[in-house]
Amino acid sequence: MKTNVKIVGENAWSLMYDCMKSLHEDGYKVVIFTNESNIDRWKNKRKVVIDSKVGRLNNFIKRVGVPVQVFIACGYGGEDRRPKTGMWRLMEKHLNSGNEIDMDESFYVEGAGRVGDHSDADIKFAEAIGLKFYVPEDYFEV
Numbered sequence: 001m002k003t004n005v006k007i008v009g010e011n012a013w014s015l016m017y018d019c020m021k022s023l024h025e026d027g028y029k030v031v032i033f034t035n036e037s038n039i040d041r042w043k044n045k046r047k048v049v050i051d052s053k054v055g056r057l058n059n060f061i062k063r064v065g066v067p068v069q070v071f072i073a074c075g076y077g078g079e080d081r082r083p084k085t086g087m088w089r090l091m092e093k094h095l096n097s098g099n100e101i102d103m104d105e106s107f108y109v110e111g112a113g114r115v116g117d118h119s120d121a122d123i124k125f126a127e128a129i130g131l132k133f134y135v136p137e138d139y140f141e142v
Contacts, residue, residue, distance in 0.1 A: 001060045008048060010055020017140035020064035028105075029096075032057070032070045033087045035121065069095070083124030107132040109139045 003013045020030055036053055053072070061068045071080075071087040079086035092101060108126040111117035112135050126133035 001056070003056065008052045010052055010059055012052070013056050013060065015060070015063060016136055018064070019140055020066045020068075024066035030064075030066055030068045031091065032068060033073075033082060033125065034071070035073050035081050037074070037076050082121040083128055085125070085128050088125070088129050103130060107134060107139070109134045109136055111135065 001013045002016045023030060034053075036049075057068075057070055069091065071091060073080040073082065073087055075081070078084070080090070108122065108129075108131040110122035112120060112123040112133070114135070123133050
């Protein structure tokens with residue numbers, strides 16, 4: 001999904017690559033880990049920001065047509081905000097139906113701090129967990 005942190009709205013996104021069904025059919029679990037400091041920062045408009053983010057995620061999940069697990073870190077600090085690994089550890093220990101994660105087959109796809117990317121939190125998150133990391137154009141256009 002391509003979004004802009006400065007634009008609010010449940011339809012303020014576009015689909016970059018349409019491959020989630022094939023990943024799901026190949027046995028992969030699709031998980032989204034997202035930092036959303038806007039939820040904390042926009043105290044007077046918190047409902048608008050939450051509705052926007054949840055709406056985007058719901059619309060994305062409907063569009064790709066596969067189960068997706070979503071973890072949202074709100075605010076600026078704490079162990080849950082990427083690149084820290086709290087969201088991953090929560091999923092791994094408590095919210096993965098007791099399934100062990102095959103780290104050799106698992107991977108993380110997102111921006112990496114390139115020019116135009118929002119931050120380098122994604123690649124640092126993947127490195128901290130020990131996941132293979134790909135930028136979207138390298139993974140999805142192969």
